[in-house]
Amino acid sequence: CVCDTILTISCCIHLREYFSWNNHPCFVFKLYGPSIYAVMSKNQYHPFPDWMVRDLSLQICAAIQFLHQMDIIFTDLKPENIVFVDGRTQKVTIGNVELIYEQKKKKKQKVLDLPVNIRIKVVDFGSATYEPKYDPNNKASWKFRDGYNYLIQTRHYRAPEVVLEMYWKKPVDIWSLGCVILEFLQGSMAFGTHCPIDHLNQMQAMIGPLPSKLIHAASSQKRSEFFHSDTLQLKLEEAKPSRVQAKRLQTYFDFNKLEHIDLYDMIKRMLQWFAADRITAKEIMQHRYWLTSNPIHKQQQQLLLLAQQQLNMQAAFLPATTRLAAPVAQSSSTTVVMAPTLALAAMSQMQSFPHPQPVRPQDLPLKTHANVPLSSPLNNTNLHRVEFHGYNKVGF
Structure with missing residues (x-):
């Protein structure tokens, strides 16, 4: 039936039942397995094999496209909010894996404890919102109206326009998606920081200099807080840098693999400074990566x-x-x-x-x-x- 088809292709959790208990709203969902984050933690944050990166990424992309078609912005995409449909696991031997995210490449075997079923569901829609329809040039018309506010997304997956308190729309999910896929590939967060200045600086290290046009478009408060007024350079002397810093995006890929060439291109299009320059969810589903990575x-x-x-x-x-x-x-x-x-x-x-x-x-x-x-x-x-x-x- 149509409902079963939607359940299959949306890759999103679906509400089974709703009731109230002692004035507390209660939602009933199907019982699923662990989150992707829990599986990564259990395996000491070892990178997922390429085939798993592909199949997980495809399902998450399908979920984001499904939501964006309905003008819904998820706003909190991260491994903790993606669960496997089945909690059963099995030992999988990963042989001759190149840990390309390390400075010195090593080859070794690793036994991972992975789910036997890699179908996933995107969960936790507590922060999801309909796309605002306000004039981006009139900030007074969209600030804190109809649930719209500046503070969305978990820090490590936060888009530049959110960090700079700018107008945001669907592309914030695309930025988070790029960070999540990169995390699958390297085993650790793309931007592991809690300091906004350090966060912006790590973005620069990965995708290039922060455009001055974007700095001028930031809120006056964040512009004065993060940048020197005369040079528009980040106030790095006030930053609290994390121990692990981001590197150039291309260093995370093995370009001897054809699918990595296309995966790099796809993620590069996701991680763009300007929201308008980012690839859309529909375009992601049409990207050549899904072809070249097909077994x-x-x-x-x-x-x-x-x-x-x-x-x-x-x-x-x-x-x-x-x-x-x-x-x-x-x-x-x-x-x-x-x-x-x-x-x-x-x-x-x-x-x-x-x-x-x-x-x-x-x-x-x-x-x-x-x-x-x-x-x-x-x-x-x-x-x-x-x-x-x-x-x-x-x-x-």
Whole structure:
């Protein structure tokens, strides 16, 4: 039915029942598992594997798009407010993981205790609000009206316009989303600070200098509190810097992985100084990252890379005139010098990928436990037993 479809694709918690007890309003929700933060804490904040980063991020993006389509701003997106639908866990061996967020790269194996089901729900709508419809040039018209105020979002996931007491709208959720995905990737908060000046300074370290136009648009109180009036530089002498400081955004990614190139591009578009420059939830769902990180696409890309390596090795033994005369085959992401080789058979299996269409959670291939047949209907009874592909993979 329509309600079951909404329950599946919205990735948001749904109210089951409401009642009053001793003048206290009570809400009844389905019992879910631990929060993502609890799972991260249990695993000593080890980065999630790439496949898990992808599947979690996709569901959260779907939830934000669902809310934004209804003009709802969540305003408090963070790992604590995202729960797994199932509390059961299993040991997963992560092999040869590159801890790319450290200064010195290390390779080691790690056993993580991860949920057997990585479907999630976004919870805690206590701070959610409808998008204000006020004139951004008339601050008196929107301050503290209809629940609108400056103080939203948990500090570490707070957008620049909120820190600077500016007019905010849906893009504040996009900023938080970028911080959350980056946290999945590196295992620690993108901006671990409680000082607003240090927070802005860490933003500068990650995404570049704070634009003067944004400083002038800040509230007069915050402008005088955070910046020198003559130079518009941050008052770093008054800051309380955290022990761990943010680094340039690109340092958190492994650009030897095609999906990391696209993930970097997607997060970079989320973490923009100006709200108007940020990618929208709808555009996120259409981003190429969901294609390049798809296991089927990755397998074919690995096949193409293997074929290219074999071709290059054999081409090295051909006469120079033959190498120069060899035809060139084009793919969407790689150029290969062709030569007579058995790798051509593997190359024939490659298919060109069209521009990705909008991706939804229900579009992904599903995998089930052995005791849940693939033909089982996706209803409320067995929904918690169906997972995204790859949830139980080992030896990554």
